[in-house]
Amino acid sequence: MKLLKRLTLVATCCFAVSANANEINLATPGMDLAVLNMGNQGNSYVTVYQQTGAGSGNLGSFLRIQEGGNGNGNGNSNGDGNGVQEGFNTSTTDPYMMDQHPSGNFTRDVLFSELQSLNGFFAFILDVNETGNDNEIVLTNLMLFSTSTPTQNVDDINNLQNSTLLWSLDWDDNGAFQDNSIRLDASKNNNGPGSGATDLAFFINDDYFSSIPASQNNFVLYASFDEFDSGYEEWAHDTIAFTEPPTWVTEPSGMAMLGLGLLTVAACVRRRQVSQVKHSDNC
Numbered sequence: 001m002k003l004l005k006r007l008t009l010v011a012t013c014c015f016a017v018s019a020n021a022n023e024i025n026l027a028t029p030g031m032d033l034a035v036l037n038m039g040n041q042g043n044s045y046v047t048v049y050q051q052t053g054a055g056s057g058n059l060g061s062f063l064r065i066q067e068g069g070n071g072n073g074n075g076n077s078n079g080d081g082n083g084v085q086e087g088f089n090t091s092t093t094d095p096y097m098m099d100q101h102p103s104g105n106f107t108r109d110v111l112f113s114e115l116q117s118l119n120g121f122f123a124f125i126l127d128v129n130e131t132g133n134d135n136e137i138v139l140t141n142l143m144l145f146s147t148s149t150p151t152q153n154v155d156d157i158n159n160l161q162n163s164t165l166l167w168s169l170d171w172d173d174n175g176a177f178q179d180n181s182i183r184l185d186a187s188k189n190n191n192g193p194g195s196g197a198t199d200l201a202f203f204i205n206d207d208y209f210s211s212i213p214a215s216q217n218n219f220v221l222y223a224s225f226d227e228f229d230s231g232y233e234e235w236a237h238d239t240i241a242f243t244e245p246p247t248w249v250t251e252p253s254g255m256a257m258l259g260l261g262l263l264t265v266a267a268c269v270r271r272r273q274v275s276q277v278k279h280s281d282n283c
Contacts, residue, residue, distance in 0.1 A: 039173030049201035064101035129231035
């Protein structure tokens, strides 16, 4: 049996542009969606996404990240303490070379057979745990890989073994470094900041998954954050779809080109709906 849950996302005109030319500022009121055009493949999207009831054990997560140092956060009990919050999903029993949170099944290997696309996109959900007065956090990189070697433990994502980079926020399709980032505000969530409700959803065009080497059956998501100051950040995959296409504002004042024209902030002028398809435990 399938439960279809419909969530409404309202995106008003998105005219605000960050002072940093490569930063998508989704913390700005009314800016809730951006299109990610990395060059040769189809568009991908990132959007503010609110799914309630996403607390511990309910999100179906595969990666938790929590920095243990005092760099620009308050510090917590795990992580490498270098002031950068970063990690990737792995089932290794010793994930402390980065900041993966070893919480049972919440940080683990993922097979591509687990992932399902819908309407041409693979969806990845982010739940940040920023609380208190400072609810903003910056996603400084997101990288998706295929690999033939599960349960890896490396201290630098560039050392990931037997892997292929499928998609990156920082690297375009031609291999040029863009240094892009996404700022979000956890208090935008109707449930308030902290754990229990999601914050962002990435819709990655399935064109990027069309040429995975036959032997590379494992999926790896790497993420890094800045301006963090609370609990772990959590990633999950799910089946989510836009029920109607975005509508763009075409005049120059309503469209911001970020970086080298590879990231375009979308100005959405009408109500759109987001649908989440939840499968039973047997699916």
